[in-house]
Amino acid sequence: MNFSNLPLGVFDSGIGGLTVVKEIFQQLPNEKIIYFGDTARVPYGTKSKETVTRFSLEIVHFLQKKQVKLIIVACNTASAYALDELKNKFKKIPIIGVIEPGTRAALEKTSTGKIGLIGTEGTIRSKTYERTFKKLNLGKSSIKVFSHPCPLFVPLVEEGWLTKEVTYRIAEEYLSPLKKEKIDVLLLGCTHYPLLKTVIHKVVGEEVTIIDSASETVKEVKRLLEEKNLLRENRISPRHLFYVSDAPEKFQSLSKHFLGSDYKKIAPIHLKSF
Amino acid sequence: MNFSNLPLGVFDSGIGGLTVVKEIFQQLPNEKIIYFGDTARVPYGTKSKETVTRFSLEIVHFLQKKQVKLIIVACNTASAYALDELKNKFKKIPIIGVIEPGTRAALEKTSTGKIGLIGTEGTIRSKTYERTFKKLNLGKSSIKVFSHPCPLFVPLVEEGWLTKEVTYRIAEEYLSPLKKEKIDVLLLGCTHYPLLKTVIHKVVGEEVTIIDSASETVKEVKRLLEEKNLLRENRISPRHLFYVSDAPEKFQSLSKHFLGSDYKKIAPIHLKSF
Incomplete structure (x- = not known):
């Protein structure tokens, strides 16, 4: 065969x-x-x-x-x-x-070692990304991961509200704590989130590299x-x-x-x- | 027994x-x-x-x-x-x-006959409420039902965002078309929605009677x-x-x-x- x-x-x-x-x-x-x-x-x-x-x-x-x-x-x-x-x-x-490939890309792209991670409640709660960052970061300088669950992002995508004013507001609510930490890379830990890239970029700033694991x-x-x-x-x-x-x-x-x-x-x- | x-x-x-x-x-x-x-x-x-x-x-x-x-x-x-x-x-x-009891209450409470109805995509799409209004409204003066699906309300409740600014914004988005129709009764066609009563009342105005079917x-x-x-x-x-x-x-x-x-x-x- x-x-x-x-x-x-x-x-x-x-x-x-x-x-x-x-x-x-x-x-x-x-x-x-x-x-x-x-x-x-x-x-x-x-x-x-x-x-x-x-x-x-x-x-x-x-x-x-x-x-x-x-x-x-x-x-x-x-x-x-x-x-x-x-x-x-x-x-x-x-x-x-999808977790190891995304993590590897985030490690390659970060200069400051400050990485933002967003995902569903379950993904964030599981701490799987944190464990994967530790596993793959052998020998590299220190990495800090700042994570935040974004449970409304999936329903927003399913509703087709990809660039609405309300979507910006919700993104600000979720992402401003990460922005304050001055992350240089944001890892989209959910396969729905690439559809919100425009809004996410606007909120975190164009200087932050956005990585989707797809x-x-x-x-x-x-x-x-x-x-x-x-x-x-x-x-x-x-x-x-x-x-x-x-x-x-x-x-x-x-x-x-x-x-x-x-x-x-x-x-x-x-x-x-x- | x-x-x-x-x-x-x-x-x-x-x-x-x-x-x-x-x-x-x-x-x-x-x-x-x-x-x-x-x-x-x-x-x-x-x-x-x-x-x-x-x-x-x-x-x-x-x-x-x-x-x-x-x-x-x-x-x-x-x-x-x-x-x-x-x-x-x-x-x-x-x-x-829960549909017949809610419909009956809305019919009892309306003076103008202009009734707002909100619910999930499925509930609104099914048109079951419209059919039930017709069935129960025998002999009464004319009733007009203005309906709108509110798919983000359930995730908002599950997220516990009951009175946040963003919740008001989303409620305005969904409810302003109903408000324009000058409804005097709003029927909450979803068992999650009573938890958003404060926000909903603020958006539609205190003069609108809100009915939950529970x-x-x-x-x-x-x-x-x-x-x-x-x-x-x-x-x-x-x-x-x-x-x-x-x-x-x-x-x-x-x-x-x-x-x-x-x-x-x-x-x-x-x-x-x-």
Whole structure:
């Protein structure tokens, strides 16, 4: 069997993981994607480690049955809470989260060592990023991470209020404590947040480098596929599959925000068993 | 078997249904409650009719097995989307939603016939309130309903931002179109919204009567229990059971916002099978 021809599995609590899909379209245009968005149970960011881990195990089990060659956990909360357990339970398949790639990029970009981190309640509470910064920062000068949960950012994105006055106000409320610490890098620890980049930049200042983990994660996936000789080389343009656990209409219409004109590649399939 | 001694079943997508529980504590202090909060899958307001109906059927099945004498659907979205199907599938047990009682109260209170209605995306999209207004308004003068979905209100309540400046701004955004229509009654079509009453009153003006369906719903339950001779008369103070599908800590801590000092009556039990 030619494993390289198998699809990449990608999952998220809902639609946020499409920021990762967009990067795959750009960096790995030959790859086939099987996406799962848990839109019936979204969001994960406000829920417990136990529940998020249970949901993630169910989804990886589903993707494994679909015969994917690699799985990307395109959700920060699931990566923060469940990645270790997923790797333990599914040893035969490489599973990549969004936290290590984002952390690595933040470490590369900071000059002052003062890094801001925003994410869901769950991601911040888990302290997974802090542990990852410690793990990856071997030998570098001191790093200080200032973190803040932004629970209203996901509903704002889902509402499509990307640049409203109210959105600025909420961003100021969340981000001004980080600004006061004079961070030089801000890591967006949630796959929804890149859609609020304009507002976030305006609040923290143009001099702060904003990092979203989608691009970094796909770079790492590319490296890994190259290393394992698993890049798809078939020239027939790939057919993607998008599964959602709630009715597909909303996913379809919101996908425009995330994918621009690429949204046409999406025809979500409703899975009623989740 | 003495049916009157059986508990009342109450369910909601999460914690919002506690506004109904509070009313039961006040109006029916002898009654035992079995509550189910679907905190692992909250919110319902942004999800499809099909998904909300499937979840509601599962929960009513659970409550029925617990032998309750009556079920209150303490969630507007579930009432709007699923009440008819629940009544059809579970004919042996009276099931009461929050929509008819709220509608009846709004009809009683309006002088001008101009009624504002706010709720989740799902509740507003379903048009169930409009149909109920028509059904209950037989013989009365003309009624005009002006409705607006307020998808950020639930996350604001869950964030505990009950009176912040940002909350006023968001409320202005949502409510100013209703204010312009010179409504004299505003119906809160979501069990979370009573916690934002201060802000909402300030935005729409003190002259507008605000109606939340919790109080009206429990009045109707009381009437029905009296009629069927099902009021619990046992003098032993009732022991309540609160089940949640996510870990119980957050439910417990947020319950203070909803119940004041009565939150001590709550020790949520985690059900992992949902």
